[in-house]
Amino acid sequence: DTGVSQDPRHKITKRGQNVTFRCDPISEHNRLYWYRQTLGQGPEFLTYFQNEAQLEKSRLLSDRFSAERPKGSFSTLEIQRTEQGDSAMYLCASSLGGLAGNEQYFGPGTRLTVT
Amino acid sequence: AQSVAQPEDQVNVAEGNPLTVKCTYSVSGNPYLFWYVQYPNRGLQFLLKYITGDNLVKGSYGFEAEFNKSQTSFHLKKPSALVSDSALYFCAVRDYEDSSYKLIFGSGTRLLVRP
Numbered sequence: 001d002t003g004v005s006q007d008p009r010h011k012i013t014k015r016g017q018n019v020t021f022r023c024d025p026i027s028e029h030n031r032l033y034w035y036r037q038t039l040g041q042g043p044e045f046l047t048y049f050q051n052e053a054q055l056e057k058s059r060l061l062s063d064r065f066s067a068e069r070p071k072g073s074f075s076t077l078e079i080q081r082t083e084q085g086d087s088a089m090y091l092c093a094s095s096l097g098g099l100a101g102n103e104q105y106f107g108p109g110t111r112l113t114v115t
Numbered sequence: 116a117q118s119v120a121q122p123e124d125q126v127n128v129a130e131g132n133p134l135t136v137k138c139t140y141s142v143s144g145n146p147y148l149f150w151y152v153q154y155p156n157r158g159l160q161f162l163l164k165y166i167t168g169d170n171l172v173k174g175s176y177g178f179e180a181e182f183n184k185s186q187t188s189f190h191l192k193k194p195s196a197l198v199s200d201s202a203l204y205f206c207a208v209r210d211y212e213d214s215s216y217k218l219i220f221g222s223g224t225r226l227l228v229r230p
Contacts, residue, residue, distance in 0.1 A: 048217060056217065058217075091159070107158050108156075
């Protein structure tokens with residue numbers, strides 16, 4: 001299966017700790033997105049990369065959050081000084097460049113629990 | 116601002132009966148519309164999309180959706196439901212004239228197909 005992969009699948013951390021998640025997109029996809037999903041809600045957009053350039057960030061992405069895609073391939077999402085409100089499923093998606101209507105393909109997500 | 120409404124938290128249908136999951140949207144320009152399905156502890160799987168052209172689009176697993184511009188709706192349909200269709204369904208929109216590629220999701224509709 002050459003779909004989008006995310007690591008780890010689950011992360012439990014204590015409040016105040018830093019966490020980092022990794023996303024590996026489908027290899028030929030140059031667009032990469034991060035979303036956050038809380039229970040009972042649809043995914044909410046966090047940020048978007050085209051190749052290595054971070055082109056948009058949501059207001060949901062506070063200063064404690066940072067995302068990178070250093071070589072235009074995999075991406076990392078780091079949360080510093082985690083808070084209980086950060087507990088959620090973090091989803092990564094990728095899509096082909098070119099046509100604006102290309103669908104996004106999602107990874108299985110990383111479930112973060114902050115205790 | 117873009118938004119998506121899924122007015123039903125849950126839809127119940129008997130196996131073999133037709134199903135409809137409702138979605139309405141709001142965008143300032145022309146919409147790109149998507150349906151995704153989410154199974155427990157899994158990421159979102161792409162089902163189908165409307166970009167342009169025929170108002171009736173067909174997708175995976177026998178699902179189809181009808182775009183209605185005057186009613187700003189994009190309802191998901193299937194002629195004969197299967198128990199295995201039971202899952203969480205999300206409608207999403209992207210504004211064609213928005214340079215961002217982010218998707219705006221509805222809150223989801225849980226489909227329960229009883230044997």
